[in-house]
Amino acid sequence: MHDLPLTRELVLIGGGHTHALVLKRWGMKPLAGVRVTVINPGPVAAYSGMLPGFVAGHYTHSDLELDLVRLARFAGARVVMARATKIDRKAKLIHIEGRAPLRYDVASIDIGITSDMPDLAGFDAHGIAAKPLEHFAARWDSYRADVAAGLAAPQICVIGGGVAGAELAMAMAHALKGADDLSVTLIDRGEILEEFRAPTRRALLAALTDVGVALRPNTAIGNIEADHLTLTDGTTIASHFTLGAAGARPYGWLKETGLTIVQGYVRVGPTLQSSDPNIFAVGDCAHLAHAPRPKAGVFAVRQAPVLFDNLRILLSEQRGATKKSLYHPQKDYLKLISLGDKSALADKNGLRLKGAAMWRWKDRIDRTFMARLTTLKPMRPLVLPDLVAAGLRDEVEGKSPMCGACGAKVGGDILARVLHDDTDLKRDDIVRLKGDDAAVLTHGAAYGGSRQVISVDHLRSFVADPVMMTQITAIHALGDVWSMGAQPQSALATITLPRMAPPLQEAWLSEIMATARTVFAKEGAQIIGGHTSMGAEFSIGFTVTGLADTPMTLNGAKDGDQIIVTKPIGTGVILAAEMAMLASGRDVAAAYASMALSSGEAATILSGAHAMTDVTGFGLAGHLLGICRASGVSATLTLSNIPVLDGALALSQSGIASTIAPANRAYSAQYEGPNGPLADLLFDPQTAGGLLACVGAGGAQNLIKKLKKSGYSAAIIGEITTSDETGPRLTARP
Template sequence: MQELPLTRDLVLIGGGHTHALILKRWGMKPLPGVRVTVINPGAIAAYSGMLPGFVAGHYQRQDLELDLLRLARFAGARAVLGRASGIDRAARLIHVDGRPPIAYDVASIDIGITSAMPDLPGFADHGIAAKPLEAFASRWHAFRARALRGEVVPEVAVIGGGVAGAELAMAMAHALRAVPSAKVTLIDRSEILSELRRSTRRALLEALATSGVVLRPQCEVDKIGPETIILGDGSTLPSHFTLGAAGARPYDWLAQTGLDLSEGFVTVGPSLQSSDPMILAAGDCAHMAHAPRPKAGVFAVRQAPVLFYNLRALLSEPAERADLHTYHPQNDYLKLISLGSKSALADKAGIRMSGPVMWRWKNHIDLAFMSKLKDLDPMTAKPLPDSVALGLRDEVEGKKPMCGACGAKVGGDILTRVLHASDGTDPHPDRGDVLHLPGDDAAILTHGDTWQVASVDHLRSFVTDPVLMTRITATHALGDIWAMGAAPQAVLATITLPPLSAALQERWLTEIMQAAQDVFTAEGAQIIGGHTSMGAELSMGFTVTGLLDRPITLKGARPGDQIILTKPIGTGVMLAADMAMQAHGRDMERAYASMVQSSGAASRILNAAHAMTDVTGFGLAGHLLGICRASQVGAHLRLVDVPLLPGALTLAKSGMRSTIFPANRAYAAEYQGPETARADLLFDPQTAGGLLATVSPMRAEKLLSALRDAGYPSAIIGEITETSGLLSVTE
């Protein structure tokens, strides 16, 4: 529970090494009243220091991955997965592709550098730049696996004969050494490694020769083809993997910020402030005017303590603000250059050493850095006081914090008893102790010849980004309308904001309402009103109506119908793991993408379904049993055919469960099947889950094909049977 109001916004633009360290430090020493936001195109950033080792095969991919979502969770920060594209300094807004602008009081830029290589004809289609690192790491991982299997000719070319290009060329040669036909060529328009001291250059040239790397100095590249490089003299060089390690440049949008730049890089002083004192910069995107240095990760890492102190100082009350700290980089720094095999060359102040010992030293430094950013303690519950009410310890001790989203729903058995008691009916008519789901997904209203449906959904926040939370909640609320086969019509919003200053209230509501408007307008609905309030934490809900010609209800399923699921399951266990800081950022990124995917097109494709619902809080088993009970039929599921979100099964096998899982499991009394981790995911509460439809077996394959063509990872997961109320499941 957030007790102190938020009053200021700190925005970290980019997930570079410096900002990763800032997130770790902020989690250990936050500044009360500050909301931290980190903006990055993806959930994962790659650590450049271990990239050559990964390329060579010494590290697994996860070894060099910095999980920004996990770091943000540790820091209590909002993670925005998007690409910054500009800064409006007058309005103090940061523009991010595909979402409302983000307001800031203080901002920091650590976006690294990009490559000029895409300007080379054919490179965008047939080459890959060394930076951003994540894209290159993914592409190389796939190519190396194919080359070792003999599925592709292992001819590789690296364009750019600096230290980075040489390191990567030797790493590639080592990785492909088991393939006799492998060939790695290093190309540069001038001399190879011309920026180094003579003795260091000579040592690295010898290492390149030992690795078998072919050197092509003073060689212009004219064009990149699918399997060849066309050189300036008209000759060609075969290459099935072309890497660009030259032409590093700043991102173009920095030129539009109005900040002072040096050859496109943000000019900063000793305090790391730019020409705008409320915008700081660090890492490769910054130019230290007071002490120019080459682009190197060592400076980014050592800037972190200064940047952290200064960001806090700029956001603190003036009475508490001390003088800003200054960063003065060392004149020379230790260069540890990988030589392909587990050997490295160390160079500083003209002193060189090389061999396996230097590799072990480098490996120790790299692993220590990564450990600093990966060893994060998850949130723990506050200890209870000595004297508490009867039963409180049973409810609290040994239990993890309550999940958000649909994992925070009230159990189906409680809902059934309350709803039936409220209308005076027996909650278990003629069924002993077997429970029933409440009625259809939405209430059906008639106005003359017009059919209208209405439903409401409200979610407790489970992400710190109000925009992402809004998109998921809106999609979740629309699910009941789509499940009835209706077209969304009108919307009422209910928003509870956490403690915020008046300025931040306006910022949050602006982002929330713009995001909601974008979702509902795209689906043909209009927001016609709503209600806002302040509370302990962010929560939001939407009441939605829709119009239709023929309602698709829970009744109508027929024996022999095929069961179609339009989205994978697993959001409940993923969100529970995220709270416990055990989820992988890349898997969470995919889970969020699934939750914000509209089911509007799927609803239209399935408009002839015999019965349909959306899979939400009661889990796949609970919602399918709702159809079975209403239609007086049974169902058979094939577990192997049920699509799962990446990472969900691994987490389930580890014992991870949502807090509502036990209630969902007990609610599905008619379940007959295996008791395994995969089966447990049938009872996992879903947020903004897919549609679950029963369709004629004559049309099932055609509908499945249409759904997949529309971008849904759909599957036929079973069929309707005659045994009333029974859900049988096989592996």
């Protein structure tokens, strides 16, 4: 996190090329006292330079992805995976879909442009816009697989005869080369590739014809259907994949910012500042008033050092005292145009070169650019002084940094020794069942015979976004209530903020409490108070209560019961890898989504279970053994049936594990079965994990159907068996 107090908020709206490069620079040279936030609809952004090569099949999907989660970790920033919709300049707030607004002191916009065509009939329903790139890349992946499987016809229309449309048309023709009845048509309402000099244009038109692309210049489209286009003259063209690569336009909400706008784009000067000096704009969404240029990635890349320098000046004590950097784009730039196969055409200042050598040149440039943003060194290990206390080196050297979330908990064996004596609990109105998830309080007739369960959970921060951290912690804390079959009732919040200036304190607490109220209200509970303090790092916890007529406990499992888990496991290893910048941003985002998924509906579906708990810090093995010990039974698991989060098994295979995993294995000493990466995940600490229920064999499959229909990745993973004289055991088989 941050070693010094925070005093300023920098928000980067969009994960475009310029912002990605700024994040890399910020990680190498941060400005103390600034919290950086990057807002982007997803965990990755696509690099436009490699898109034609990806479409042609020369690159994988992951090759062209800029991993914003990893970049944010490197920069010490938070990433908000949502879409910005508005900037309130008076209140200095950025509005975002699905969450409270974010405060900013300085902001920068790098959201690119869109190729959507809302005015073309049928495009919204049946067309695919080339921009934003991430969505198009995913749709192309799917379509190409369908063509290979014979599920879709290889008939394509590309709308837009500029260089982007031409490159993509050639790439598509190459990718599907050899498919029966292949047709790729490039359509433009004007001339195709008219922006080029005549010799270059002729060379590119010849290249299009060579790969079999049909050209339809000066053609107007009337309507788009799922399997064809209808032109205004009544002619139809077969198309099962209609791509919009023309009419690139800015996002409409920019007009509502009050900034000076030129044809929908944010007007900026040489410093890349807009008409509001606290807001910058870069990349395709910006209009360079002092030197207008076409939309091209080369300009975005070269804006990065200028933006980085000027952001630091504006946020620092030197504001107004240091001369800002100026951006002056080159008049012409090298255009390297992919021709479908591994050849390219280079064009600059009238000079043209074509062939495989040009492709290799382009490939080297693109891979070098991506390496700048993917070669990230993890946090530096702690360097100890020459003389330290005995035993300190054993605790530090050769060990990974301490995990957050449930990976930071004290081991179960220590807790068992410290908390084993419950002899002081003699009151009739308090029942603490050993090993259970929550204590049970009785209140007599005031609650109509119901009993109240109470529990507390507090997590050390593992994600820089307080909103995401609050969502996950609230769901995690409610797990103890749900696992006892209780209805959530109330919550008390305990929040420790990192040191920061008062305006930031208010902004953070506003985000946190708005999120907490939303999560708990959705589950039928209410925030009734709490406590806040300042500390070395951000942490958050909730004391929760719930009501139940007869709370469900751990001691009801029976021989023959089927064991159900409602969420995949693997959050501990993914969070450990994310700290070391070794996890995929997509996998991290999926893990966050799993943790933030409410178990309320799952608890209702499993309300008839014989025993139930939630899978959290002790891992699946530890919590299942808790049921076995309380019920006097054993359990058998089928490892291959256990749902696992994407990326978790591969990370486990690479040797990554949460810091508490060894203690969890020691706590689960009654485990017998295979060892290896999948078995290791049994001891992986889970945060906001799923419910673990023991149910009668007769109804287990029906419960799985209901759980899956409700959106849970539920599975039957084993069965309860009798114990022998050695006591409860957990046995696993492949």
